[in-house]
Amino acid sequence: MPPTDPSLARRYRRLLRCYPRDWRQARTPEVVGLLLDTAPPGRTRPTARETVDLVRAGLRCRLGRPRSRTVVAWAVLASVICGLFTGALASRAAWETSRPQPDRAEAGAILAEVFPGHDLGDLDVPPALFVVYGQPLTLGNVRSVLLGDGGEYQESATGAGALGAPPVPAEQIVAVARQRLTASGWQVYDPEVSGGITCADKVCATPLAITQTDLRARRGDTVLTASISSQTNADATYLAVELHRAPPPLAAPTGALGTLLGAMVAFLVFGWASRRTEGRRGDGAAKFFFGVALVLWWLPVPLAAPQLLRHHLDEPHPAWHPLWEWLGQPVASLLFLVGAVCALLALGLAAEPRRKRSPVALVE
Template sequence: MTAPLARRYRRLLFCYPRAHRRDELLATLLEAASPGRDRPTAREAANLIRHGLRARLGRPASRTVTTWAVLATIISGIFAAAFAARAGWETAEPLPRTAQTRAMLAELLPGQEFRYIEDAPAMFTIYGGPLRWAAVNDLLFGDGNEYSLSSVGGIVNGIPVRPPQETLDLVRQRLRETGWTAYRPMVNDTSTTLVARRGNTTLTVEVHFVPTVYSGPSMLAEDSIFLTAAFQRATPPAVYPSAVFGGIAGAVVAFLLFGWASRRTVGRHPTRWAVTTLFGATMTLWWAPTLIAVPMMAKHHLDEPHPSWHPMWEWLWQPTCSLLFVAGGGCALLCLALATLPRPRAEAVPTPAAS
């Protein structure tokens, strides 16, 4: 029964650096184990992981270093996954062109004359245009929420050719007949919104029971909105593996960098307190928006049907809070730069060898 127990202990001891005499630790654990056991207890496993990570991070006496390492690893992995997800969106099929959009709308809503149909300038836009350097100020200073997934569609103005409820019934019927998957309608005091999906395309149709003014202070009744319809692309399949692999890679890199900086700044390092302060600022600037945004987005998705979920970065309150992310990234880079400064010669501590 010793061999399985030894094998499982040895796996847990990989949490320790090689310099911590893993074989001696293993022998001690096996001697202390009660007869007949073939696996470590949960308490033993937790202790070995916790103390092993403390040793690997260069602070075996610290009670909090493992927690900070886990927090830095998780949030870095999440942000890396969001960036990778955005890269995965580059594989999305372009949005329908104007002629194709008109044909799709005519298929769903025959007899309706849609206006203001235009080609989308990009898959994601800010204030109606693609993201360019000129829009960085908008992105960073309060208007990052304007960066969103583009849509292509149109509106129907004027007096409805049929009652609103009849239009809704027609839309539902045409969705079923043309292969769309329709979701539950969202009803409020003035309108009803239908969402549907077919393949890699999503559709949003809003029927107003009380026509609303499109723009301008003195519009005519013929210029009020009765109906809107818009197409978007659903999340492309490549986004999911891209986010997973990107997140794992980002988490691994973050853990290794945290461990390196932790070992570099232990003891009487000249920038120890500055590094600690900057690291705390980074965690605050990155975690605070995330902890606020995730429950808000979860509630939003539970309250309303979504043929395709919002992009991952919006779950992190990005790019609305992109200034906080950039500031936190700056603090993190400054942490690493300060950690490269040499230690006092008498305080030099050899770096544990990696496994």
């Protein structure tokens, strides 16, 4: 097959779409002809090296810095993190389509069915789907979330607990609960059993071994988490139960769409700023502010994401943690805010109009 095979030329032209339109209109025939002349007979596809070189050079040209070796990497980092932030915000908005947390009637019926004969006391019904220190997010407490207490922003749950010594062995409570959950249509996950030590008196003269079993189940959009302990202290809890909602169906697709759109917009904005600042006096300052913003935005991700992944692998999860927690938010919201200020400063330098030279007056 000759090297001028139409399929090879067509694929080269597709790769050249990474370049700006003006560049393609002026140089596409010349570049494609050169690539075809250097291709060996029989080749129908560009090599991996050619593909990488053409894409990288095209993106450099689009970003206004054809000689830069790192501008593409910075653009990718900016696009990905901005896309993830946008996706997290979109998925949080989709959470508003979720049903409220189980009320007293719904939770009471579930607990009476799964844990009969146990006095779980008063039900604690949360005031909102997401809370901060048990309270809805308001203008009064949003400052604390953004400036250090972001870890307290989390999904709420309807909870109850039973005090004292268990009326029957803990193993029997777990077995009965699993049986009743399965019979009621719940998807029951394997329980996790851990051991510990408690004390029979204040000086702990007689330490006692106890076991704690964590049981998780899901039915529809409702998730049940129960902790059953073999402890016998009168003022301690032997059964603690929480009920909360799983992510709504729109959370995942909305987050994915938001991530894609956010990444595309971020790449376009980065390219605009890169072209505007190239060769200008404020180029160094713009690079500095953009670099600081990306470092601060990315810094929590390699810390939070592996930790959450290990958490998911170590124990069963009826529902995944929301996207923003994988990005270290809002725990690291202060870093995000400082990074946002730096990004705005860089964009401000890019938006500054170019200075025009004043005409030189003629002196007679």
